[in-house]
Amino acid sequence: MPVTGDAFSPPLAAIDLRSDTVTRPTAAMREAMARAEVGDDVFGDDPTVNALQEAAAARLGKEAALYVPSGTAANQIALLTHCRPGDDVLIGDGAHQMCLESGGGGALAGVQYSVIGKGGFFTAAEVVAAIKPDNAHYPPTRLCSVENTHNSSGGRVWQGDQVRAIAEVARARGIALHLDGARLFNAEVASGIPAAQIAAPFDTISFCLSKGLGAPVGSLLVGSRDTLVRAHRYRKMLGGGMRQAGIIAAAGLYALTHHIGRLAEDHENARRFAVAVAGAPHVLIDPATVETNIVLLELAASAPLDAEELVRRARERGLLLVTMGRRRVRAVTHLDVDRDACERAAAILVELLRAA
Template sequence: MSLIDLRSDTVTRPTPGMRQAMSQAEVGDDVYGEDPSVRALEEDVAARLGKAAALFVPSGTMGNQLALMSQTRRGDEVVVGRQAHLAWYESGAGAALSGVQFVVAGDRGWFDAGELTQAIKPVAYHLPRTSLVALENTHNASGGRVFPRAAVEAVAETARKHGLALHLDGARLWHAAAATGLSPSALCEPFDTVSVCFSKGLGAPVGSALVGPTDLIVACRRLRKMLGGGMRQAGILAVAASYALRHHLERLAEDHERARSLAEVLASAPGVRLDPSCVETNIVVFELAHEGAASERDGTASERAARFVRLARERGVLVSQLSATQLRVVTHLDVSAEQVTRAGQILSDALREVAT
């Protein structure tokens, strides 16, 4: 039985065309700055995002951490949204590597200017110094939601007024661009630094990039080496990312449409908390709970969620369990429209079974 893997858009495998491009990549030693394929990718990404320079890195986590290391001091405080990847899903790297602590603004994954203002510490010698604001667009834990453009602009204005740096975790920025019709450069314009991923949604096997001012990217190149991210003949990987940018951006809208259709099916199942109208890109997050359950920690709902994941796997569909009762499915390059339809039926049947 062939599994339909909806756990993440990171599970994609290189397409035949991408593999062919990788096999023909022109390479050099990137630590010496001599890999032409890496240089070409960095120049392309910097231009696409409207920044002066870019740095190819092995992962989005490294890109985010380089942004922190280069724009904060130990003991500083960084403002993030609820369940921001930067603070929640990077193994405590912000504290371990940069010595920063995080304060959460808002309760939706994104926040507005007023909530940012409340989160900024007054200037006082006994308080941590707020130095950076980090946004995530799209926001993974909130179900791939797009950070509202008006809120971004207001947050940026507030951050500038307080002298704070602005970083965008744009791991799925490409999806935000596809969903809004705005160019990637327009979405990145307010930010000092932006990290983007090539292995989420675009289908490359490895790699992310950090973009920003030239002097900051030069500093980050040294920090990348410090973290073990200096790669040698990395052009094989860079070519995969370049191929993805040329061939896979325009199809992202297909993933959005498939995610919405899947959400409609899941929302109709008993005991599911899900508003399909909130599905904006390729991620569907939903919860299992009894009617009138007072808490997402309800033990019975937790047992049902675990059973649902097992049943789905046994019947050929892989899903992610984010918490005791919260689940996630993600559409991507390797899942066809027919597979999404089949997965919807399997998951709907499993949900009805665990609800009885």
């Protein structure tokens, strides 16, 4: 019995839109992995890990980067690095770091979250209003965390001006800024703004290689050298020191070099999928809100089936989706589903909704 997941083995022929994490390494990526030079990364000896870390730091215009097993590890290490137990962290609702990381903020870093804004987005004024007074009754507000693209809002992208204004008020009050950029490169491709520019206002940035970029594993935490020296200790503490990790880092390096530009295809496939499904009964989607590779389908209150039932019926037809609450279904496009597969996926959903 597996200890994770829903014990479901997807049929190989399925169109899998559950997440952009389901991709399998391409032949060229496997080739790069097979050829990777390796060493013991706990000694700092793995040339491929070092090359990946250097490439990530350079790409984001920061001094240093640390290779970690997952986006969750990167976010939690960032919290540990910035905060002490009892600190306050300002964050948008639905943030992965707060909602979907097994309570790590409380259990590991001992922080409390103050949720601000709406739908995952917030303004500089909301940051200012939420900063706790300098008074013994309150926890010190130490960190503000932004998620771009924002997963639970449907992969939406932050406006640069809004982030700059937030950074200005945070800086002025000595509050650090973390970017959960699990899908940072989707934001880069969708907005046309280079990742380094998006990353510039932040002290730390996490980004994932194992989502839209198509690597099998791994994320990076990026920031200043001093910050990353402290982060490195927490990576070790959490068991994230890996030995001949160049084997997997090679896949990440390959993804960073070859798989960013193609994210535009995923975005276009998501948009077309949304337009096609928007015509079906019982479902509410505004295709204009589909900015990257995530599509949220909202079932109308009057719909004769709920999200779980729609996902079940879709699975019977070979289309895999996930629920995001009772009336919401998520579809995510990625490297392993082409235009044709996305069109077939939309057609299956439209048929199911018409027949419901």
